[in-house]
Amino acid sequence: DIVMTQSPDSLAVSLGERATINCKSSQSVLHSSSKNSLAWYQQKPGQPPKLLIYWASTRESGVPDRFSGSGSGTDFTLTISSLQAEDVAVYYCQQYYSTHTFGQGTKLEIK
Amino acid sequence: EVQLVESGGGLVQPGGSLRLSCEASGYTFSTYWMSWVRQAAGKGLEWVANINEDGSEKRYVDSVKGRFTISRDNAKNSLYLQMNSLRAEDTAVYYCARRGYMDVWGKGIAVTVSS
Numbered sequence: 001d002i003v004m005t006q007s008p009d010s011l012a013v014s015l016g017e018r019a020t021i022n023c024k025s026s027q028s029v030l031h032s033s034s035k036n037s038l039a040w041y042q043q044k045p046g047q048p049p050k051l052l053i054y055w056a057s058t059r060e061s062g063v064p065d066r067f068s069g070s071g072s073g074t075d076f077t078l079t080i081s082s083l084q085a086e087d088v089a090v091y092y093c094q095q096y097y098s099t100h101t102f103g104q105g106t107k108l109e110i111k
Numbered sequence: 112e113v114q115l116v117e118s119g120g121g122l123v124q125p126g127g128s129l130r131l132s133c134e135a136s137g138y139t140f141s142t143y144w145m146s147w148v149r150q151a152a153g154k155g156l157e158w159v160a161n162i163n164e165d166g167s168e169k170r171y172v173d174s175v176k177g178r179f180t181i182s183r184d185n186a187k188n189s190l191y192l193q194m195n196s197l198r199a200e201d202t203a204v205y206y207c208a209r210r211g212y213m214d215v216w217g218k219g220i221a222v223t224v225s226s
Contacts, residue, residue, distance in 0.1 A: 001173075039212040041156075048219055049156065054212035092156055096211035099170050100146065100158035 002026050002095050006103035012111040019080040021106045023093035028073045030097075037097035040069055040078045042089045043105075049092065053078065085110065113137035113215050115207050120220035127197050127224070133190040133207030133217055141165070141185035143210050147192045149203035150219075159205070160192065175201075197224045 003026040013019040029037045036056035041049035051060045053069035056076055066081045080087055088110060093103040119131040131147070146161040160171045160181040169181050180193040190207050202224045209215040 037211070041213070043156075048206055048216035049213070050216075051212060051214045054214070060214065094156075094158075094213070099172075100148075100161065100211070102156040102158065105155045 002029065002098055002101050004093055004095055004101050004103040006091075006093055006106050008106060009104070010107040010109065012109045013080075013083045014111045015085065016082050017111075019083050019087070019108055021078045021091050021093075021108070023071075023076045023078070023103050025074045025076075025095055028097075029095045030073050036072050036076070037095055038069075038071070038076050039094045039096065040067075041092045041094065042087075043092065044089045052091075080108075083108075083110070113209075115209065115215055115217035117205065117207055117217045117220035120205065120222045122223045122225065123197055124226050125198060125224055128193070128195045129197065129222060131192040131194065131205055131207075131220060131222070133192075135188045135190070135209075138209075138215075140183075140188040145183060145190045145210075146208045146213065147181060147190075148206045148208055148213070148216075149201075149222075150206070151200075151203045154203075157203075162190070194222070197222075199224050 005024045007022045038056040040053040043049040052063050057069045068079050070077050090105045090107050092105050114136045116134050123129050147159040162169050162181045166183050178196045182191045204219040206219045207217045
């Protein structure tokens with residue numbers, strides 16, 4: 001099974017500053033199609049997760065462009081370029097290359 | 112509007128059974144893989160099972176193999192999760208979600224396994 005490990009577990013960033021969350025998979029999630037089967041989700045308390053990014057770097061429709069995803073193979077990053085108050089949430093990465101596994105989550109707070 | 116609505120949760124004793132349902136609307140249900148994902152209180156997300164478009168392929172996380180069965184009825188636009196031999200550690204909110212990168216989620220349904 002593919003294990004997904006996020007870092008850090010929690011993060012405090014000032015409003016307007018950049019937030020960076022990392023995700024590492026135990027094996028490559030790069031398909032022969034040259035697409036990485038990696039997604040990012042945002043979850044706020046009492047709500048289901050919301051898809052932000054898929055194929056590692058494709059932003060879901062309606063997601064603000066301050067959210068971006070990068071990386072390939074086993075190492076991935078979610079970047080929020082300018083943190084807004086409404087971005088406080090827990091963020092998860094997920095691989096869908098071989099069944100599915102999620103990272104343990106990163107709690108993002110305002111400093 | 113694309114929507115998923117779960118039902119069938121509740122309180123059940125250890126060793127008991129429960130059947131969750133997920134009704135889809137607003138899209139062609141039969142053309143998408145579907146998954147169940149669960150989340151224990153204060154914990155992270157755990158994928159439980161998924162099923163392909165026509166129900167011929169089913170996959171499970173190791174901890175539920177032999178106890179849970181995923182199925183679907185495309186004529187009823189519905190996804191199911193039959194949960195048998197339930198354990199305390201199965202207590203969670205269960206979500207249904209559409210496709211591999213999960214672009215549509217239900218609001219979730221609570222399952223509590225306790226005596």
